[in-house]
Amino acid sequence: MANKISSQDLGTKPIKKLLIKQSVPAAIGILVMSLNILVDTIFVGNWIGSIAIAAINVVLPVSFFIAALGMSIGVGGSSIISRALGANNKEKALKTFGNQITLTLLFTVAFACFGLLYVDDIIPAFGGKGAIFDPAKIYYKIVLYGVPFLGLCMMGNTAIRAEGKPKFAMYAMMIPSIGNLVLDYLFINVLDYGMAGAAWATTGSYMLCIGFIIWYFLSNKSELKIDASHLKLQKNVVSEIASLGFVTLARQAVVSITYLFMNNILYNLGGETSVTAYAIVGRMLMFALFPVFGITQGFLPIAGYNYGAENYSRVRKTINTAIGYATVLATTIFILLMVFPEQITRLFTSDVDVLKEAPNDMRWVFAMTPIIAVQLIGAAYFQAIGKAIPALLLTLTRQGFFFIPLILILPNFYGEMGVWMSFPISDILATVVTAFFLNREIRKTLVVKT
Template identity: 40%
Template sequence: MERNDRLENEKMTKLLINLSLPATIGMLVNALYNIVDTIFIGRGIGYLAIGGLTIAFPVQMMVMAIAQMIGIGAASIISRDLGAKDIEKADHVAGNSFLAVGILGILICVLGLIFIDPLLRLFGATDVLLPYAKEYLQVILIGSIYFPFAMSTNNLIRAEGNAKAAMFSMLVGTILNIILDYIFIFPLNMGIRGAALATILSQLASVIYILFYLYGGKSTLKVKLHHLKPDWTILRETMAVGFPSFARQAAGSIIAIILNNSLAFYGGDLAISVYGVVNRIIMFLFMPLFGIVQGMQPIAGYNYGAKRIDRVKEVLKLSIIATTVFAVFSTLIGQVFPGFIIGMFDNDPELIENGTYALRIVIAMVPVIGVQVIGASLFQSLGKAMPSLLLTLSRQVIFFIPLVLILPRIYGLGLLGIWISFPIADFLSTIYTVVLLKKEMRILDTQVQ
């Protein structure tokens, strides 16, 4: 009840900071793991192993897409149920999310291991990179049995307003991952398989922490056996509201098929490795944006359920300002120190030269994407699946895919055409978001009246 009162009445700036800061710290640490993991692989095995990791990563993204779809969809419903004081329904929603991620996790593991070779070929694996990608992914797929539970349930913990517990669940896994990464790659000389093993063991630690939290009397949610009974109405709404998150992550995997194959065609194994490094740098530099999103969502969802439209609009404004500030700062770091940042992963001169060039282009329009990220997440928090889906797909599918297919063929742009597709897609999707947000604000104003 204390958490619910804070969501409805606490000063918005303080509330957003309190919910966003733990999420941001957790996500930054998780992004730091991705950086350290890639540095260890680059330094301990070589940049070709980074290329293999880049090929395998879209499969991990699909696992995360399914977990996020269920977790964010369920979290949106739970936030609104808590705002409406319907605690029993919130518990039932949580129970159904547990059931769904459990079943889907097993299916992903089995099907992934059966079709691993054609899957990796589809994602652009060359003859050189395939052994690295396969060795890594075989281990990761075993962890997919339980990892979706950790990622999905983390959203539910935030939905009840306990951002610190959600942060700690991420910290436990990430810190252990970094430690095990070093041990398995260097002293034990286990190569890329060691990196994968470190990942699934640390994910298991996060699952154990979450279970202790849920059943140790700290959670508002009290999921019991009868809450696991499938309720198709709840499951349909969960999937519908969470589908934009799935679409965003799944679109990333579809893009990876096009992007990795295009990179291999225009730049070879080196270009794939460069993108692997650049992608992890972007994930780290801009993770605070998604921390703010995760702080904003329970506030917007709860107050929308409680009919406090004024607070919905207030958190939207503050979130856009905060994400824009972070995006500008992060872009400056990437533009001023690109060579130094790329060089941390591998000291190969060719990788550093090509990576510096690519990074500066790819992040050129990132200062404006805070609006796009917040806009798509707001519609999701309000339970409006269609506009959220359209905004989610706008950057990655509607704009980026045509650009990355067309631009490399224009005037012989080649690899440059791939890199400039990123900032153009960022700019166009932000314009589209502004249009939809203005329309939604007019609708919210009528609800206040």
């Protein structure tokens, strides 16, 4: 029993060891999930064709947004759960978790139905034009069947992490990722189902994930044992979940809007080749930064718990440690991507035109990677402590306030190069803004109250 992990550890263990303990499983889970997306794209590109890569990229913003409903409800509720457990208010944690389940089911099913109803309008709007339309439609319809399962997986995963069980959260991310790769091989390579096979592999992986999460919460592994009464929506709980979860939803909505603009702008400037190049670079954005995202995920429950327990010196130390670790990792990733972009692109495709374009695009996109730790940890801090408005504004700073305006303006002067220049410029501006507000909050709250 000495090795049993409890939520109280978040307030007592040494910060450095605790952050590693929380972050490594999160990073491994994100790595496996990212590898799943990466290898899935490699399979599709080599077994179906480069147009299939572009087709999946068109569908991603739609499925991202709907899946983000589950993620936002999960993150919003998990912030409440972490602070409630830190304040020894278990009943509030249980009510929050029950309301998370109900909200996730209601919203993901509703939006999946909406997405299926307007499929022929949504796909072209997100850049699925010309030769991209038909494979995108096949993939889109099947993936949307599994979106409610994905929403529940994302919600359940954050709840697991909120109660201080990072290893089980890692397993919840690994199971569908590994399952998807196995199903990809079976459906695409063995059974030759093409795009439909890739889509059914993804949907099947969501089902595997929710099966594991249901087992976890029904077993004695979890502290969150709810009954039917906790599933009934309560206005105050829903309001708090919504105010905090809206940050994540808004971030994912901006990601979807970004894909919409990028796919359309790049299609108009460079056709299918540019859309495919962006799809490859986008996969690397998801994959390469997995250790930095792991630090961010590990940081959230520690900061939230200690803030709820009013242990502000530990919160401050957690911020500094997380930024330090994340910066070292981000710099390492930056060096690798600057040196090997050509070799990375060849993993996805042998298309000569894409091989000429994607490596240079990748260097532009990752040019300011060493400074992104401040962006990620800064926005995550405000979300962890329940300050929804600052968290929302900082989360939207990079893509919403800087990046989208830049990709609408710069291409008018620099053509397609203007699109890629927008990435490092928006990173610099967002880092400066986030650093200012994070530093002000630390000086105002954490120093005075300590």
